[in-house]
Amino acid sequence: MTGSPNIARLAAPLADPARARMVMLLMDGRAWTVTELGQATGLTKASASEHAARLLDAGLLTAKRQGRHKYLRLASPAVAHLIETMMALAAPDQPQSLGPRDPALREARLCYNHLAGALGVQLYASLSTRGFLAHTPGGLGLTARGHAFCQSFGLTEADLAPARAPLCRDCLDWSERQSHLGGRLGRLLLARMESQDWLRRRDGSRALTVTPVGRAAIAQVFPPC
């Protein structure tokens, strides 16, 4: 029992409502400054700074100084995955299809750095049923046909090359309770859709706007099955 992983050390930083809110804000995948997080959570700079230090210390966030700003991000996709898992479990226990809460958030949103929500689940399902994704011993992977598809979608050979970070990752969507695509490929696909103006980020929200052109294009490229 001595050498076992210390869960409490990981849970304690997340056990405070203010820090939990910070982490949820950071789930948009962007970098926030300490004061921004303070304002968003209704705390003074002092408190926000202390909370940020605690999250950094636990390895849940990384910081990067730029001039007099300090930008905070989630430390890794693995951390984002943990948060998403917790959100899925902590989510008010259905049926909340009745209360749409924030319909935009349910339809399409950022999950750290990839697409989540109904649209993210649709994309995953589309890729999966067309045989582009396969579950291999090493985790979720791209099939040869999936590889070709991604290239036709504008990704490069280099994008899809093996690397330390997993290319595909299975991420449980907290609103849909189904898988969507994370990992490097999730990030790349999102970036490509943004650069083609199919999706646009909004300020102050994780929700993504689907442009009319994007809606049509997505339905064609990632047809629901």
Place this chain on the structure above:
Amino acid sequence: MTGSPNIARLAAPLADPARARMVMLLMDGRAWTVTELGQATGLTKASASEHAARLLDAGLLTAKRQGRHKYLRLASPAVAHLIETMMALAAPDQPQSLGPRDPALREARLCYNHLAGALGVQLYASLSTRGFLAHTPGGLGLTARGHAFCQSFGLTEADLAPARAPLCRDCLDWSERQSHLGGRLGRLLLARMESQDWLRRRDGSRALTVTPVGRAAIAQVFPPC
């Protein structure tokens, strides 16, 4: 932000070392009494009882009274999955191949109610590469060939019928950092292997003993790929 899931409420019960230890003990999938948990964690009955109440209150555990005993279990596979995810992230950050800590635990152990460790990962990989598992929109599923295989292994039609709880579930192994099989099927396969005396539980540990006969049989039925 108001209607978003409350992570802190989920993290707080896990933020205490004693409660974290309790939850880890319960990862063996068995039911423990309050005093057993108290003894195992070095606390008095009073403290153990308070901790248990807190975990119950958070919905992480369920309790069942039997006579003057109160048996505690993890509330659901989803909870077990969360704990496993946290263990994977909290695990001392490699390379721990050097320190085998507990080799038996690494080779084969219980993860809530299914097989984990190197053997669990091998089993998953074997099923996966032989095309018995497939990733569908609704999550991990059993293919037609996988279905046939399971029946040949002694599972019944009823076992494999659709139900509310997912049949297959992808569970990240904290020691191997790869997937192993959870869900109802994970539980059923483990039960079958136990009933054939391929695996045996040990007292006071999550580690499983692989019998000589089991070792041979597993290599044949679930050949490493």
Place this chain on the structure above:
DNA sequence: GCCACGGTTCGGCCTGGACCGAACTTTGCC
């Protein structure tokens, strides 16, 4: 009925830590 045992509740002690205002440091801007 009596006792033993599992579990809970209570009171008291004490520590951790959440929060703030204020002072301080660093950086960028002019």
Place this chain on the structure above:
DNA sequence: GGCAAAGTTCGGTCCAGGCCGAACCGTGGC
């Protein structure tokens, strides 16, 4: 250099909650 803004540190207050021993309640065994 002077000023403003970002962030940290410090001192102080306050409360949640972790821990225990002791008293208490229910159940089972005799």
